[in-house]
Amino acid sequence: MERKLLLLGLLRMHSMHGYLVLEHFESRAAMPITFKKPTVYNMLSKMKADGWVVVREEQEGKRPPRSVYEITEAGEAAFQSLLRDEVGSYTEAEFPSVVSLAFLDLLPRHEAKVLLEQRHAQIEDRLREVNASIGELDMPIHAGSALLPLRYLQRHYMAEMELLEDIIKGLSEIE
Numbered sequence: 001m002e003r004k005l006l007l008l009g010l011l012r013m014h015s016m017h018g019y020l021v022l023e024h025f026e027s028r029a030a031m032p033i034t035f036k037k038p039t040v041y042n043m044l045s046k047m048k049a050d051g052w053v054v055v056r057e058e059q060e061g062k063r064p065p066r067s068v069y070e071i072t073e074a075g076e077a078a079f080q081s082l083l084r085d086e087v088g089s090y091t092e093a094e095f096p097s098v099v100s101l102a103f104l105d106l107l108p109r110h111e112a113k114v115l116l117e118q119r120h121a122q123i124e125d126r127l128r129e130v131n132a133s134i135g136e137l138d139m140p141i142h143a144g145s146a147l148l149p150l151r152y153l154q155r156h157y158m159a160e161m162e163l164l165e166d167i168i169k170g171l172s173e174i175e
Contacts, residue, residue: 001082001085001086002033002086002091003033003035003039003043004043004047004078004082005079005082005083005086006033007021007040007043007044007047008047008052008071008075008076008078008079008082009079009083010024011053011069011070011071011075012071012076012079015068015069015070015071016068016069017058017066017067017068017069018040018041018044018066018067018069019066021035021040021044021069022035022037022040044069047069047075048069050074050078051072051074051075052071052072052074052075052078053069053070053071053072053075054069054070054072055067055068055069055070056068056070101167104116104167109171109174112171113168113171113172116164116167116168116171117168119164120161120164120165120168123157123160123161123164124157124161126153126157127154127157127158127161130150130153130154130157131154133150134147134150134151134154
């Protein structure tokens with residue numbers, strides 16, 4: 001549902017062709033949802049079949065024509081319904097990367113510490129990307145602000161880094 005909500009939300013901002021949608025996701029370092037090219041085009045096709053979007057052909061200069069997607073009234077109604085459903089409910093997040101922590105004691109302590117430090121550095125890089133995105137937006141945080149998902153990720157990364165620091169400290173104290 002989140003993917004549909006995200007696609008419709010983007011199309012509410014302005015009409016766009018599929019490649020521009022993909023580019024939007026790839027340019028957002030802090031985008032918490034990943035899309036593959038076939039997924040985007042399949043979803044747009046299904047949204048067209050459902051009457052949520054219309055497609056018009058557009059051509060610039062000598063370039064081949066491209067399909068531009070635009071949200072319809074039915075798409076707006078679907079967006080509003082999806083938005084209400086998503087805001088009013090909680091979906092349990094999955095964190096596959098934490099499974100390895102359950103088996104951390106099966107690694108030599110020194111190696112576990114080095115690997116956790118690598119992991120910490122990777123999360124720190126993601127946090128820097130989120131912080132840069134927050135700085136680029138230059139808007140107040142309020143209900144409906146584009147900053148809210150970024151702040152969510154910011155706090156998530158900070159909490160994860162703090163936990164890793166505690167684990168690394170604990171491993172250092174044992175040595």
